[in-house]
Amino acid sequence: MSVEEVLSELRRRIQSRLPPDINVTGLEFEGPELVIYTDDPRRLADDGEIIRSLAKDLRKRVVVRPDLKVLMDPEEAIKKIQEVVPKEAVLTNYHFDGETGEVIIEAEKPGLVIGRHGATLREITKLIGWTPKVVRTPPVRSSTIANIKDYLRSVQTERKSILRSIGRKIHRDIASKDQWVRISTLGGCREVGRSCMLLSTPESKIIVDCGINVGSDDSATPYLYVPEVYPLSQIDAVVLTHAHLDHSGLVPMLYKYGYEGPIYCTPPTRDLYVLLQLDYIEVAGREGKRLPYDSSMIREALKHTITLNYGDVTDIAPDTKLTMHNAGHILGSAIAHFHIGDGLYNVAFTGDFKYEKTRLFDPAVNSFPRLETLVIEATYGGANSIQPSRKEAENHLLRVVRETIKRGGKVVIPAFAVGRSQEVMVVLEEAIRKGLIGEFPVYLDGMIYEATAIHTSYPEYLNNELRDMIFHKGINPFLAECFVQVENSKQRDEIINGEPAVILATSGMLNGGPIMEYLKGLGPDEKNTLVIVGYQAEGTLGRRIQKGWKEIPLTVEGKTQTVKMNMEVVTVDGFSGHSDRNQLMEYVRRVYPKPSRIITNHGDESNCLDLASSIYKKYRIPTSAPMNLETIRLI
Amino acid sequence: MSVEEVLSELRRRIQSRLPPDINVTGLEFEGPELVIYTDDPRRLADDGEIIRSLAKDLRKRVVVRPDLKVLMDPEEAIKKIQEVVPKEAVLTNYHFDGETGEVIIEAEKPGLVIGRHGATLREITKLIGWTPKVVRTPPVRSSTIANIKDYLRSVQTERKSILRSIGRKIHRDIASKDQWVRISTLGGCREVGRSCMLLSTPESKIIVDCGINVGSDDSATPYLYVPEVYPLSQIDAVVLTHAHLDHSGLVPMLYKYGYEGPIYCTPPTRDLYVLLQLDYIEVAGREGKRLPYDSSMIREALKHTITLNYGDVTDIAPDTKLTMHNAGHILGSAIAHFHIGDGLYNVAFTGDFKYEKTRLFDPAVNSFPRLETLVIEATYGGANSIQPSRKEAENHLLRVVRETIKRGGKVVIPAFAVGRSQEVMVVLEEAIRKGLIGEFPVYLDGMIYEATAIHTSYPEYLNNELRDMIFHKGINPFLAECFVQVENSKQRDEIINGEPAVILATSGMLNGGPIMEYLKGLGPDEKNTLVIVGYQAEGTLGRRIQKGWKEIPLTVEGKTQTVKMNMEVVTVDGFSGHSDRNQLMEYVRRVYPKPSRIITNHGDESNCLDLASSIYKKYRIPTSAPMNLETIRLI
């Protein structure tokens, strides 16, 4: 059947399920959703059950949108909304989208706009014609998110036609009688830095992650020139497990070379990848490096991004359903689970994951409806890669901070903008709030503040306790008074010459960024402490300092000078967003159902091989650590 | 450097090596050869050393051809040739090729035309301008070979331009800095019937074998639709290990889907694949099957075929050299050895091979200049796949024949046209000649006679003893009086009703062909014997008879009738052209140098897996039995 035939068959079935006087005026696949247009969306909204049962019956994600002619004038509509919604919801903003017939309502308490089982929303729909969507009023405005929203609104006509063509591709006919599933390794195998795999069947080709190794010259990008991925126009989907550049960094380039399809990721991953990619090209451009893409390509990627929340089962190809599950690594990080064929095969990619509850996130999901192959990261896959517990790490950090502050020094913590920074912030905020380490400012320099603003926009992606604290106890640790954003060099000088404080600054491996100015200003004084909480790669300045270098060459404002490192240097292990060896093995032991095959990646050669052979020895699950450029047949 | 620059650089170097008065009028890459055109080929021919040392120095296959204007009129040239060559050579035919400036001289004793170290040939070159090539006067004329020669002559202009464009592609610049070598399995893994692998590097893509499983409907052809091989126009070369259809059968189809490159194989493989492919499409067409190609595609393949003799080291891609080595399986069968990069990697594909001296061939070559990966067939890879020795098999066959003839019966031997037939012929001829089994005619029916004619055209591809017998003792067993070709149905009736005899007829698994008429005519009489010397696949009539069926349905001339199988049925094992389990293990033990990796294929699943694990257990060489559709990175 052609897509046209499928749609008219669906229309017939839908019409037959609806009361006869409800008129379906249009039916379209838009991205993975089936959109029903009707001139009487109120009637459909009346009975939430109809849509739910339709969705279940058709096994599609069904959305109802009003025919354009039934939409009320926006000004009038706002009045109606305000009449229906209780004052306590505190409505702060509205955006009317003429293309989709949606109105996005910002409220401080979105639950009150939604109402019990969605009753209030349906009431609104009935009154104004527009389909209301509710979002939380952001407590801090993230300029990244604001820019993304503005941009997407500005291209909404084009985006609609993109979604329609994606929708039609997803629902195309299945042509082949062959049944097989393969994984091709394009990057990130026996290495960390350019994660990229291709999942293919006779019907579909899906790229899982497409990262860049910013620290490498000769192995920076995945092997995208091999025929397995060509032509890029025939790739069905790109799926991002999370926003770190080693997973997302090369995605915009795909659009330069002919890719036209969607990017699937969680909403926070979308916002964070935009932040990190823009920063990457800005920094690399400043250093005069050749860039694989420019900002227009990041916008192109954004235009093609379809966000999925954890647990949404979504058709992304004629034979493939994708579900994202919490990975516990950074905000929005996901284990990507693929269900292929009608019960033929299931494969999950952990991406980077943490199998331990952290200050920010729940531990990674370890239970799936079905699972035959698990692709698992091995950053700490080696037998000796054991990390201290979170609790030990926190105590260590607090002890170091307390002592340094006490002796009148300053604590400098180099950190990546996304991940460890927010973790450390939550620990420090609690300790200060509880009076455990005294009172002092915590300065945030570099992109940390902006990344934190994105975190505060997605409380539903944080763990239960943190979410509970924000929603019910009214304490948002990210908004605590102790945190001060650093805006410029002058302010940095004042901090360096000022009172005891903690400074969180990028970059995390001391190879550039504002951290360098703090090093120069605070390094010579032995009262100060440099606290290293993240992994320092071989060859970085961070690693050298960790090894004990006492004189370091610093280039500040174009001039190179030697700075004496008299400050104390302390490495605090245990804050990693990656599962350590014990957690990896424990995850494999507990993952349900037990997979029949495991593949390790995202670790250096010995870690990938060691984890693979240990899993096999302990659990008798066939496990391999492929090289890049291999293709493994799963079935 | 562009190819143009390479050629002009080469021309400078060549000119500088030659006496100053010798004029190079042209220089071209034609296929893998570097062709020097000169108006004074006699001068170059004078000193064979110049060309040899040039070839060694340039590391290219160098050929000298006369500029067209120096060529003597053919009639006059023939007179000159006859003056120079001793009478005993017995010149029987000449063909002048205006395109290449070559004259092919047929002689009964080619050695006498060549002369000591090529002295006579050089003398001829000096006298007539044409470059002489000598071939043996065929003792039996193979119509296949005659047709191939005629066809190639008729397209020589087009062929020359094909060779030039291939030559330029082979000598193109190397573009990538990456270094890797991969094998992708497209067919023939954990199965027998559609052998096909892709050997790829950043620079080149080479298909090794491209077979068809004529007995299968749903897995008849290799997975050629996967992106690894697309577009076919970017494949550099197809290499055929031998002519059997499970290795060569789908090659013509490649030209239908955009392949334009060369096929490399030995000269006998070329002639035999034409014979077998033409037969395949004829038989399949008669049975009303859908054909993957027609005879025009076989001609297309032929037009692109470049023959290599055992031991010729040949550039087939910018980074790849191919050398064929005797595989001992059938006439012209080869182990294909690839040397990749400048010492980067070496991989050999055994194809089908026999590691035992047979009546026809030397055992497979087991020594290579270098070898890192060996891809080995596993037809008899199972632990229990032990075959009787050749000697035992021969004695068994002769005993059965002797007894049947003695009791006045006839022996019917179903056989594939190429391989076992000739083996059995040699055994029978010797026994008859030595008076061991009496005297009687041996009838050859089906394509056997034609296949035998091709064998007699390539005595240099037979083993030492057979070659020696033919050349020095004047005994060509294939031409013995006992062999009688069967031409038609009337003759068949006479044989069936005639005196005791042996009948060798196709097809080998009793699924069609003239063998069916003999079965119908001779099956009911218990004096006769059916001797099965080849493998009978599950589902074939041959297998059923082997299992003891006493009544068989036969369709002869459109009518189905039941025939009583009263004749004796004897299976004589040990004539296989494949190495048995012991020979496979022995080959791995002895292959030199010891490879660091072994891959098994061309056997059913359990045989491939069993051989792989046995090799690992016994020799500690990492061995795997991949599935189809995998890609293995070698380096």
Ligand SMILES: [Zn+2]
């Ligand atoms: Zn990460």
Ligand SMILES: [Zn+2]
């Ligand atoms: Zn990562």
Ligand SMILES: [Zn+2]
């Ligand atoms: Zn799932």
Ligand SMILES: [Zn+2]
């Ligand atoms: Zn064969």
Ligand SMILES: [Zn+2]
């Ligand atoms: Zn074969």
